[in-house]
Amino acid sequence: MLIIGFDVGGTNVRGVALRPGSTEPLAIRRSRTRPDGDVLVRTIVEVATALSEDIDEPIAAIGLGMAALMDSDGIFRYAPNIPGVVNYPLVAEVQKRIDVPVVAENDATAATWAEAQFGAGKGHDDMAFVALGTGIGTGFVLNGKLFRGAHGYAGESGHITIQRDGPQHITGAPGPWEYYASGNGLGRLARKWAAEGRLDALVDKAGSVADIRGEHVNELLLSGEPGIEALIQRFSRDVAVGMADLVYVLDPEVFVLGGGLVDLGEVLRAGIEENLNARILGADYRPSVPVKLAELGSYAGAIGSAALAAELVTVDQ
Numbered sequence: 001m002l003i004i005g006f007d008v009g010g011t012n013v014r015g016v017a018l019r020p021g022s023t024e025p026l027a028i029r030r031s032r033t034r035p036d037g038d039v040l041v042r043t044i045v046e047v048a049t050a051l052s053e054d055i056d057e058p059i060a061a062i063g064l065g066m067a068a069l070m071d072s073d074g075i076f077r078y079a080p081n082i083p084g085v086v087n088y089p090l091v092a093e094v095q096k097r098i099d100v101p102v103v104a105e106n107d108a109t110a111a112t113w114a115e116a117q118f119g120a121g122k123g124h125d126d127m128a129f130v131a132l133g134t135g136i137g138t139g140f141v142l143n144g145k146l147f148r149g150a151h152g153y154a155g156e157s158g159h160i161t162i163q164r165d166g167p168q169h170i171t172g173a174p175g176p177w178e179y180y181a182s183g184n185g186l187g188r189l190a191r192k193w194a195a196e197g198r199l200d201a202l203v204d205k206a207g208s209v210a211d212i213r214g215e216h217v218n219e220l221l222l223s224g225e226p227g228i229e230a231l232i233q234r235f236s237r238d239v240a241v242g243m244a245d246l247v248y249v250l251d252p253e254v255f256v257l258g259g260g261l262v263d264l265g266e267v268l269r270a271g272i273e274e275n276l277n278a279r280i281l282g283a284d285y286r287p288s289v290p291v292k293l294a295e296l297g298s299y300a301g302a303i304g305s306a307a308l309a310a311e312l313v314t315v316d317q
Contacts, residue, residue: 001313002026002057004048005306007107007299008033008040009067010081015047016302017055020310023118023296023303027054035084037076041093048098061101061313062094063305065110067137072152074104080171101312105148107301108155111258111294112139113146114304119295120256128252129294130157130243131259136178140250146308158182162241177242183261186214186235193231201225218263229267236271243272244279247289258294269293 007014013033016025029047034040044064052059068079074091091102105113112121112129121127125144131137136158140147148154158178159171166175179185191212194202201220206212220228243255255276257269273291277283296303 001060001310002052002055003061003063003306003310003313004051004059005063005065005110005302005304005309006044006047007065007110007301007305008044009107010079013040013043013047014299014302015044015051016299016306017051018303018306020307020313023114025299027051028299029054033082035082037085037088037090037093040082040085040088041090041097044094045097059098059100061103061309062098063110063302063307063309064090064094064102064104065107065301065305066090066104067107069153069156070104070106072148074102076104101309103305103308103312105305105308106137106139106152106155108137108258109139109146109148110302110304110308111137111296111300112141112155112256112304113307114296114300115256115258115294116141116146117307118303119300120292121254124253126251126253127256128243128246128250128254129256129258130239130246132181132239132257132261133183133259135182135184136242137259138246140252142250157242157246160242160245162245177238180238181235181242183214183259185238186217186261187212189235189238190214190217190231199225199227199231201228214261221264221267232264232267233271236268237275239268239272240275240279243276243291247276247280252289255289255291256294257291258296258300260298262293265293 013031015029017027069077076088076090108131115121127141129139138155138157159176163175169179193199194209205216277288
């Protein structure tokens with residue numbers, strides 16, 4: 001049985017062909033994301049068809065992990081990075097063209113399920129997944145079940161306000177968590193430190209203060225640049241602020257860190273764990289919350305989408 005899982009972001013449409021219960025892709029395809037509903041559907045169908053032809057097997061089900069507000073009824077409501085697609089019946093349109101079961105979830109929610117079933121969250125009934133990328137996406141497994149919320153929108157934690165009179169984010173909201181603790185937040189902090197003369201190596205690496213990005217921090221970390229771990233430790237404090245709020249609301253057993261910033265590895269993980277457990281109220285009287293690095297890499301969203309699609313086939317059978 002061939003399951004196709006997708007991870008669709010503002011830039012790329014990534015699809016994988018999998019067997020149910022497996023995380024090993026049989027084939028992988030990638031295309032560009034276009035900000036138009038009909039074109040997006042056509043791209044998804046083309047990628048799915050190509051994957052089926054690569055394996056020479058028919059498709060049993062399709063899972064769509066979307067960087068968007070996805071209704072529980074398969075409506076693509078809104079995505080700031082795919083602005084041309086609003087209130088679009090994505091699942092229904094894909095099913096018109098490929099007559100198989102189709103499920104759609106937010107991409108972070110799909111990645112959460114992948115890590116819970118096959119990765120760093122396996123064996124934990126109450127898990128919070130935090131994806132640190134361009135923004136922040138989160139997902140939750142509670143009592144062993146994926147938590148979606150009343151309308152399918154649960155997990156938009158990056159927009160939690162942590163400073164109500166803080167700087168305006170790209171969304172127009174002041175002081176959200178992801179302004180400080182995302183990949184963009186890391187780049188912003190690195191530029192500040194460089195402008196203050198605290199890390200000249202960042203300027204040497206990027207060419208100018210204005211050109212410094214989060215990836216330059218990782219490059220200097222890999223090269224062993226003195227002082228870069230102090231920057232990551234400071235950044236970890238901002239990540240821990242939002243995670244502590246999630247602890248108060250959800251009381252998770254474990255956090256799993258995903259997204260592009262996990263390339264910073266143990267320095268980031270340890271810094272977040274230390275700052276998280278130091279700031280939780282009553283920390284001396286409750287179990288500490290471990291922080292783990294995600295294990296499934298950049299295709300976690302597609303793998304999770306495929307796992308959810310496989311459940312549809314099982315139910316239908």
